[in-house]
Amino acid sequence: MEETKEREKIEAPFTEEQIDNLNLFQMAGVMHGFTCGSGNRTDKHHKDGEGYLIATEEGWKCPFCDYTQDWAHSFMGGALHEEHYNFKNFKGFKKTFSWLSESTDNLEYKNIWTKAYIKGLKIMSLDEKNSMTDTQKTNFIFTCTMYKQKLKELGLKPMTIPHDKLMENGTLSLGHICGMLDKMIEFALDGKVDKAYRWLGFVQGVLWTNNIYSIDELKMHNTSEKEYEENL
Numbered sequence: 001m002e003e004t005k006e007r008e009k010i011e012a013p014f015t016e017e018q019i020d021n022l023n024l025f026q027m028a029g030v031m032h033g034f035t036c037g038s039g040n041r042t043d044k045h046h047k048d049g050e051g052y053l054i055a056t057e058e059g060w061k062c063p064f065c066d067y068t069q070d071w072a073h074s075f076m077g078g079a080l081h082e083e084h085y086n087f088k089n090f091k092g093f094k095k096t097f098s099w100l101s102e103s104t105d106n107l108e109y110k111n112i113w114t115k116a117y118i119k120g121l122k123i124m125s126l127d128e129k130n131s132m133t134d135t136q137k138t139n140f141i142f143t144c145t146m147y148k149q150k151l152k153e154l155g156l157k158p159m160t161i162p163h164d165k166l167m168e169n170g171t172l173s174l175g176h177i178c179g180m181l182d183k184m185i186e187f188a189l190d191g192k193v194d195k196a197y198r199w200l201g202f203v204q205g206v207l208w209t210n211n212i213y214s215i216d217e218l219k220m221h222n223t224s225e226k227e228y229e230e231n232l
């Protein structure tokens with residue numbers, strides 16, 4: 001009995017593949033995700049009201065407190081098959097991903113969820129036309145997410161300057177690119193790769209002229225673009 005139980009579990013440290021699969025499982029709507037077991041998840045820090053756990057190398061972590069869990073059911077972490085995913089519930093999958101990503105400001109966590117989400121899209125065969133590799137996509141989305149975070153810290157909110165108008169003053173451009181970043185993440189996920197990088201160039205120009213990042217810093221954010229060009 002005890003032996004069977006052991007076999008049905010996996011324990012931390014989790015492998016990279018297990019991390020993706022576990023987080024994917026959390027989002028895919030197959031069953032209710034693992035949640036914080038601190039007994040205090042209704043406090044204001046557990047923004048989602050449940051404390052959905054995130055799988056990391058060291059095990060599950062609660063993004064909102066110091067609760068951890070070091071095991072998972074083995075079927076959640078390995079040998080995932082298409083039938084594990086709820087194809088009819090793609091909207092729910094997408095929604096849970098956005099909800100988790102917005103629930104915390106932790107960039108490392110956002111990146112982990114994004115990687116798992118991209119893997120899920122691939123399993124669902126929804127990104128066949130996408131010409132970006134998974135790494136390029138992850139890097140691109142990470143860069144957009146980082147810029148979103150930076151602009152949020154500066155107190156900026158998304159806004160759209162009418163395309164046929166000039167700006168009344170230059171700082172409005174930051175609000176405008178704020179609104180572009182969410183769309184850029186969608187472009188990358190939808191495989192609109194040229195449009196994604198064209199917009200990135202525009203956004204980076206605005207970030208530079210507003211003294212947010214130096215050219216060297218912006219170049220460093222562009223690993224994914226370099227890889228893309230090399231592969232053309």
Ligand SMILES: [Zn+2]
Pocket residue numbers: 036037038040041046051062063064065066067
């Ligand atoms: Zn918690």
